Amino acid sequence: MKEVTAAIILKDNLVLIAQRAPSDILAGKWEFPGGKLELGETPQECLKREIREELDADIEVLDFFGESIYAYHNGTIKLMAFWCKWISGEFTLKVHSNLVWVNLLIAMS
DSSP: OEEEEEEEEEETTEEEEEEEOTTSTTTTOEEOOEEEOOTTOOHHHHHHHHHHHHHSOEEEEEEEEEEEEEEETTEEEEEEEEEEEEEEOOOOOSSEEEEEEEEHHHHTO
16 A cells, blocks of 8 residues: 655635646546655655645645545555645746645635
8 A cells, every 4th residue: 555645735714725637547546746765764754745746846744634444446545645735935836737826614614
């Protein structure tokens, strides 16, 4: 089972969502950005690294939000989501096709 993380990044009562690129296996789907844990890495370290690599931004990882285990056709993942706070950096598209800040209440419904 792959362990992956997701960052629920907050800024001014908005939350960041990212759209997967056309070349991605789940192209066009919206997600909270994050990625796969590397050997010896904590979920918090993973989130900071992934957001820096994928979006050129720095975050502070806050509280654990929850986890979910889901079986896709190509394998099972354990997704661990954390509340995060944007610290610095301009968000740059590297692996996603779009980024949008949405109202927190809409994103969580």
